[in-house]
Amino acid sequence: MNKFRNKKVLITGAASGIGYTTAENFARAGAELILTDINADGLETAAAKLRALGAKVYTRRVDVSDKAGVFAMADWVIKEIGGLDILVNNAGIGYSGELAETSLETWERLLKINVWGVLYHVYAFLPHMIKRHSGQIVNISSGQAFFRLPTWGAYATTKLLIGAFSEILHFELKKFGITVTTVYPFMINTPFYKDVEADTFGQKMSMKLLPYYSMSPETVGRIIFKAIAKRKNVEMVTVLNDVGFYSRFLSPVSSIMSSATNMLLAKNPSEYKNPSGPLN
Secondary structure: OHHHOOOEEEEEOOOOHHHHHHHHHHHHOOOEEEEEEOOHHHHHHHHHHHHOOOOEEEEEEOOOOOHHHHHHHHHHHHHHHOOOOEEEEOOOEOOOOOHHHOOHHHHHHHHHHHHHHHHHHHHHHHHHHHHHOOEEEEEEOOOHHHHOOOOOHHHHHHHHHHHHHHHHHHHHHHHHOEEEEEEOOOOEOOHHHHHEOOOOHHHHHHHHOHHHHOEOHHHHHHHHHHHHHOOOOEEOOOHHHHHHHHHOOOHHHHHHHHHHHHHHHOOOOOOEOOOOOEOO
8 A cells, every 4th residue: 555655654563473473464555664663582583584575664662551662763763764654553562361360560660561562652653643634543452452351451441441441532633633542452363372270171262262263463463554654543453342232231132141151161261371461
């Protein structure tokens, strides 16, 4: 798509998963890429593959929960690279565990990365976009914002918050010529799920069958890219998220879904051995 040629696109969490596959789509479209991730080695490996496609790629190791680091990076992008056209807030972490057993320390980490990490980036680049009267901000939420499954409460809460923030921001920034796109991915078959401790039969089967009912990062990356190209305000990614959204208005359906989920997960929640691992 020539509309992206020479456009400057920043993607967080770009070393792997949908962050990388989204970057790959932009690389093929001729965009200039600014890739950030906390995994410096993975970031350089990703950048090398994208440069092989002919893309101009800048990289910077960034901890999205570090406010000073994010604002310093934004200042570098604006002054040294010449500004930003598209910001994709993709970086995030996951966590699975019952709310009663979720520590405040875990809550703080989830909020700092999944929520504050997005806010830091938005507010670091927003004055620049408002001044130019153009730009696009893309925030990656999750289908968990609709399904709100047991043992995923803390994670779903952070994604609900980002979904609400992002969808409202879309309407408030239209007067400045800025588009905000909110994306709700469903389950994605990435290494994120490899550390799930499956104790019950249902848990073991759900993990074993993951490749059959989840989406590939390549597919989701293409969907995100197309949603950005169309400047959509909301991208649901899959019809399953529409089902989850509308089921909230039908109490019988919502109750059935919750009961089925409880049967699948049983009484003991599966937790990640490494809850701070990358989501995408």
